[in-house]
Amino acid sequence: xxxxxxxxxxxxxxxxxxxxxxxxxxxxxxxxxxxxxxxxxxxxxxxxxxxxxxxxxxxxxxxxxxxxxxxxxxxxxxxxxxxxxxxxxxxxxxxxxxxxxxxxxxxxxxxxxxxxxxxxxxxxxxxxxxxxxxxxxxxxxxxxxxxxxxxxxxxxxxxxxxxxxxxxxxxxxxxxxxxxxxxxxxxxxxxxxxxxxxxxxxxxxxxxxxx
Numbered sequence: 759x760x761x762x763x764x765x766x767x768x769x770x771x772x773x774x775x776x777x778x779x780x781x782x783x784x785x786x787x788x789x790x791x792x793x794x795x796x797x798x799x800x801x802x803x804x805x806x807x808x809x810x811x812x813x814x815x816x817x818x819x820x821x822x823x824x825x826x827x828x829x830x831x832x833x834x835x836x837x838x839x840x841x842x843x844x845x846x847x848x849x850x851x852x853x854x855x856x857x858x859x860x861x862x863x864x865x866x867x868x869x870x871x872x873x874x875x876x877x878x879x880x881x882x883x884x885x886x887x888x889x890x891x892x893x894x895x896x897x898x899x900x901x902x903x904x905x906x907x908x909x910x911x912x913x914x915x916x917x918x919x920x921x922x923x924x925x926x927x928x929x930x931x932x933x934x935x936x937x938x939x940x941x942x943x944x945x946x947x948x949x950x951x952x953x954x955x956x957x958x959x960x961x962x963x964x965x966x967x968x969x
Contacts, residue, residue, distance in 0.1 A: 762795055763909040769950035773957075779928050783957040795909060795956050801874040802867060803834045804907040805892070808899045810852065819852075825850035853965055859894025860920045865886035866892065882910055905952050914944045914951035924958035 766825060774781040811819035829850055839847075839860060845966045847857045866872035872892060877885045882904060889900035901915040915921055925940065926933040947954040 765911050769953040773954055780954060784959055786968040787960050801907050802836055805863055805901055806834055806860055809856050809894045838863040839864040840868055858868055862893040885939055912949045912951045916940055920959050921955055924962045928961055
């Protein structure tokens, strides 16, 4: 894992001044081990993890991912995955659609149809569109990649149930919180929505989120 993003401390100060609730969350989770948005800087790894984790619990996703990692002999890359058969991937507990998604990803990386190096040159929205062209990767998954793998500072994943629950809890709003209020917070927390999102997640999850 890498160090926290360079903007992290600046973002904490900015958000603390902007909002009382955010200030209290930042104070609550202030130890260094708790206030870190880290990145593996490995997009293939993260995309595989994203596909595996879709529509299943965190515990189930972790179990499947460990089996997948073992099947890859701890080398999660396009070449290794491409050599695995569909039945080998299914034996990890993956659905047919997830197997197709992971196999397709490996082929596109090897064929250079998908070039991760392009992403750093794209805006957030352009990068989301580019990533969403991959099989099994929708807007939410693309946003998770930009947040956790690329540490983009201003990601506000409004399709994320955890974020919506955290907004409801911390700002005394009904669930689901009104769209107008979500937009208001987006504007208020910009250009550091990623940091705000991380603290809001942290308020409802006993463990710091990693991806």
